[in-house]
Structure formats: structure tokens, C-alpha cells
Amino acid sequence: MKVERFGRAAALLSVASFALVACGEANNPGDNGGDGGGDTETSDVQGTLSGGGASSQEAAMTAWTNGFTSVAPEAQVNYASVGSGAGREGFLGGEYDWAGSDAAMDDEEWESSQEICGPDGAFHIPSYISPIAVAYNVEGVDETINLDPDTLASIFAGEITSWDDEAIAEQNEGVDLPDTTITVVHRADDSGTTENFTEYLEAAADTWEHEAHETWPAELSAESAQQTSGVVDLTSQTDGAITYADASQIGDLNSVAVGVGEEYVEYSPEAASTAVETAEQVEGQAPNNMSVELDRETQEEGVYPIVMVAYNIFCSEYSDAETAELAQAFGEYVVSEDGQSTAEEAAGNAPMSEELREEALSALSEISAAE
Structure with a gap:
């Protein structure tokens, strides 16, 4: 069952704010405290999403979870800062609904993810770019x-x-x-x-x-x-x-x-950011996978080569619609212009480019729930 709660990525973004549209129908937008119309919309997704992983993302993750709650007041996102390896292990063991990781899953881990994430397994979204x-x-x-x-x-x-x-x-x-x-x-x-x-x-x-x-x-x-x-x-x-x-x-x-x-x-x-823009995307694993291979030996002027691309790792398929909807909604907020700007203010990371954002939103739109 394909999750249809959220429209195409571009529809979720605005210059002023992040607009999250649930079930293809906009809720009545708020107006930042006045009686006139504003352009901030909220989502009716609800439930609790649990994740764990990289401690390097902790400041950004706090900004993301707080920001997501402001647009999805009936949802709660918890994140345990336990390190990348423990996060991936917890995700594969069913402890977490998604993982934050400073390194991509290897092929063996991805094959293991097929047991909990359906035939396409898990996929990576490069949500946090930092030197x-x-x-x-x-x-x-x-x-x-x-x-x-x-x-x-x-x-x-x-x-x-x-x-x-x-x-x-x-x-x-x-x-x-x-x-x-x-x-x-x-x-x-x-x-x-x-x-x-x-x-x-x-x-x-x-x-x-x-x-x-x-x-x-x-x-x-x-x-x-x-x-x-x-x-x-x-x-x-x-x-x-x-x-x-x-x-x-x-x-x-x-x-x-x-x-x-x-x-x-x-x-x-x-x-x-320049280092990531020149990176090659890794082939294989899930069809919508977005892990990249950085050029550590670059001689390009102005490129800082010791870069960490931290991923949010999601299932391609979740066992129930509520978790699938929450995962997709949260992932879309994280990569939105507002989500990236919020993380930059809190953690100083490099915001993703518009091209990378569009690709990420397309990948997240493939999240589904089991029949």
C-alpha cells in the first residue's frame, strides 16, 4: 500500500515556511497569531516515531524534532544519540523506526534490512552535511x-x-x-x-x-x-x-x-557543500538510495575534503500505515528548506542544494506500508 498522505516535494516548500499537507488536503492555515491568512499549514499525522544513531547530528536532530512538532502537533519524534553503529544496529533489530548515521550501510547491512523493510530494504537520505x-x-x-x-x-x-x-x-x-x-x-x-x-x-x-x-x-x-x-x-x-x-x-x-x-x-x-556536489552517487541497494562516495583526494580549489555526509536511513516499506506516514512526513520536513535552515542555525551544517532536496523528496515519496 503506497502512502498517499503527502504530495510532491515542491508543494511542501515555501520561501516563508514549510507547508506540510496531509491526505492531499490542506488544513486551515495559521496566521502567526493574527486573524488574517498565513501560509503555514499543519499536518494531521499522529503517533510516535523513534530513531537513534549518530551523536554528531544531535543538535540538528533536536532542531528537526522541535520544528516537526510545530507543524505536526499530534506527532512526537524521539531520537537517542547512541552513535552511528548502535543506531544502525538498533534500526535493523527493530528498536528504531529509522536511524541517523554518519556512514552508509554496507551491503550486508542493507541485505539484513530487507527482513524489516520489505524487498527494497532501507534507503539513505543525505540529510546532514558537515565538515x-x-x-x-x-x-x-x-x-x-x-x-x-x-x-x-x-x-x-x-x-x-x-x-x-x-x-x-x-x-x-x-x-x-x-x-x-x-x-x-x-x-x-x-x-x-x-x-x-x-x-x-x-x-x-x-x-x-x-x-x-x-x-x-x-x-x-x-x-x-x-x-x-x-x-x-x-x-x-x-x-x-x-x-x-x-x-x-x-x-x-x-x-x-x-x-x-x-x-x-x-x-x-x-x-x-562543494565537496558533496562533486561526489558520485553509489549504485545498488534500494532503487531510491542516495548514499554518495566523496572524492577525498580532491585537488579542487576551495574544497574541504574531510566531510561527513550524515544520513537518515528509512525503510522503503513499513509494517503499518501510521509509521510509514510519520516517517515520510518527518523525512520531508528534515530536507525541506525550513528544516535545513533550522538545522543550520542550530548546528552549522551545510544546507543541501535545491537539486539534492528535490531528489530526496522524490526518494521519500516511495515509502509505503505493507498490505
């Missing part, structure tokens, strides 16, 4: 430090151990670098952020000898902490520490400008 900052805390150094991929990899591999190392100094003329010991801080839990960061190191650096994975290489000795907030807190408390984290959550920490071609590029929403 991964290489953040550091070095007392007395307030300048942005430049680091090329090989130097970054050598630091995180424990081969460069002091901030005044020659490899760092020669890229940062005029910066008074102390002889402070470098303390590498990594995620202790399964993390899509770790997978994205190590994927970058594997692709861009000749000095990195480890495969990309959502867990940090066990053979590398370093400090660790749980989730994004944990690594940021530990780095903030440790002179000489360096870590990797969603750029929107690094707080007052400084961050590295990464070597790309002949220049050094600082992270920004614009530089991250």
Missing part, C-alpha cells in the same frame, strides 16, 4: 595551524609526537610552536565520524597504513572518549591534544586548515 574539523588545544597558539594530509596522518598515527616537529613548523612559518607533547584523542565508540576521518586519511595520505573503519585502529595507542561531546571535552581539558569531530560541536577549540593541492583550506559549510 569534520581537526580540532586542537595548544596553549599559547591561537593561530590556525596548516597541515597537509601526510603530516596529519603521521600525527594521528603517533609518529609525530611534538607540536614543534619540523614537519609542522615548515608549514607554519611565523607561528611560535611549543615543544608540547601531542595527545591524540579519538572516539572510543563505533562512529561514522571515525569512519569518515580514517577514510580521508587512507585516501589522501601516503603515511597512513590503516583501513578506514568506524572503530579506531586498535594498534594505535591514544586517548579516547565516548561520542562527539566526549572527545571535544577531553581535548578541551588537555594541553597539546588534537582530535576530529563534527565542526559544529568543537566549541572554542581551534581547527586545522587542511592542505588541498597548493593551498590550505579551512572548514566551512560552503567548502563542505
Whole structure:
């Protein structure tokens, strides 16, 4: 049974606000407190939708769930910030109705999703685009430090151990670098952020000898902490520490400008968005799947290559119409102009392009309920 509650994506969007139309019929729009007509419509979807996953999306997810409640007052969306790996595991185990993940499902996970999501399995919507900052805390150094991929990899591999190392100094003329010991801080839990960061190191650096994975290489000795907030807190408390984290959550920490071609590029929403626009879409899995493969070795001017594309992973088919309707409605709000703007204000992510939004809404329109 195809869910028919929501019309085509373009009909759901307006410049002023997000208009969510239920059952193809608009409810009486509000007027922001006056008696005249406004253009904000609400949805009559109801029930509770439960999700879990990436902690990097936590700020954006709070903005999305609050924003969705404002247009769908009879609906409630809960999100557990448990990490990407645990989120996907909970989704596949039936604990969550959808998952937030900083990394796409592999083929084995997607095949498992067919057991709960119908023959087309689950599909990915790239809802949250964010640069991964290489953040550091070095007392007395307030300048942005430049680091090329090989130097970054050598630091995180424990081969460069002091901030005044020659490899760092020669890229940062005029910066008074102390002889402070470098303390590498990594995620202790399964993390899509770790997978994205190590994927970058594997692709861009000749000095990195480890495969990309959502867990940090066990053979590398370093400090660790749980989730994004944990690594940021530990780095903030440790002179000489360096870590990797969603750029929107690094707080007052400084961050590295990464070597790309002949220049050094600082992270920004614009530089991250450019990286995604040049990415290739991964083929296979569900027909409406939207996972992408980023070019980590790019030499393009102005591109920040350490980018995380966080997905919301939904079922193509849900067991009941209420859950299918809620999942589709929430997904459509997240990728709407209002939803992306709300998340940008709360979390600093890079809003998706209009072309990507249209594709996402088309993919979400394929959600159905079992007969």
C-alpha cells in the first residue's frame, strides 16, 4: 500500500515556511497569531516515531524534532544519540523506526534490512552535511595551524609526537610552536565520524597504513572518549591534544586548515557543500538510495575534503500505515528548506542544494506500508 498522505516535494516548500499537507488536503492555515491568512499549514499525522544513531547530528536532530512538532502537533519524534553503529544496529533489530548515521550501510547491512523493510530494504537520505574539523588545544597558539594530509596522518598515527616537529613548523612559518607533547584523542565508540576521518586519511595520505573503519585502529595507542561531546571535552581539558569531530560541536577549540593541492583550506559549510556536489552517487541497494562516495583526494580549489555526509536511513516499506506516514512526513520536513535552515542555525551544517532536496523528496515519496 503506497502512502498517499503527502504530495510532491515542491508543494511542501515555501520561501516563508514549510507547508506540510496531509491526505492531499490542506488544513486551515495559521496566521502567526493574527486573524488574517498565513501560509503555514499543519499536518494531521499522529503517533510516535523513534530513531537513534549518530551523536554528531544531535543538535540538528533536536532542531528537526522541535520544528516537526510545530507543524505536526499530534506527532512526537524521539531520537537517542547512541552513535552511528548502535543506531544502525538498533534500526535493523527493530528498536528504531529509522536511524541517523554518519556512514552508509554496507551491503550486508542493507541485505539484513530487507527482513524489516520489505524487498527494497532501507534507503539513505543525505540529510546532514558537515565538515569534520581537526580540532586542537595548544596553549599559547591561537593561530590556525596548516597541515597537509601526510603530516596529519603521521600525527594521528603517533609518529609525530611534538607540536614543534619540523614537519609542522615548515608549514607554519611565523607561528611560535611549543615543544608540547601531542595527545591524540579519538572516539572510543563505533562512529561514522571515525569512519569518515580514517577514510580521508587512507585516501589522501601516503603515511597512513590503516583501513578506514568506524572503530579506531586498535594498534594505535591514544586517548579516547565516548561520542562527539566526549572527545571535544577531553581535548578541551588537555594541553597539546588534537582530535576530529563534527565542526559544529568543537566549541572554542581551534581547527586545522587542511592542505588541498597548493593551498590550505579551512572548514566551512560552503567548502563542505562543494565537496558533496562533486561526489558520485553509489549504485545498488534500494532503487531510491542516495548514499554518495566523496572524492577525498580532491585537488579542487576551495574544497574541504574531510566531510561527513550524515544520513537518515528509512525503510522503503513499513509494517503499518501510521509509521510509514510519520516517517515520510518527518523525512520531508528534515530536507525541506525550513528544516535545513533550522538545522543550520542550530548546528552549522551545510544546507543541501535545491537539486539534492528535490531528489530526496522524490526518494521519500516511495515509502509505503505493507498490505
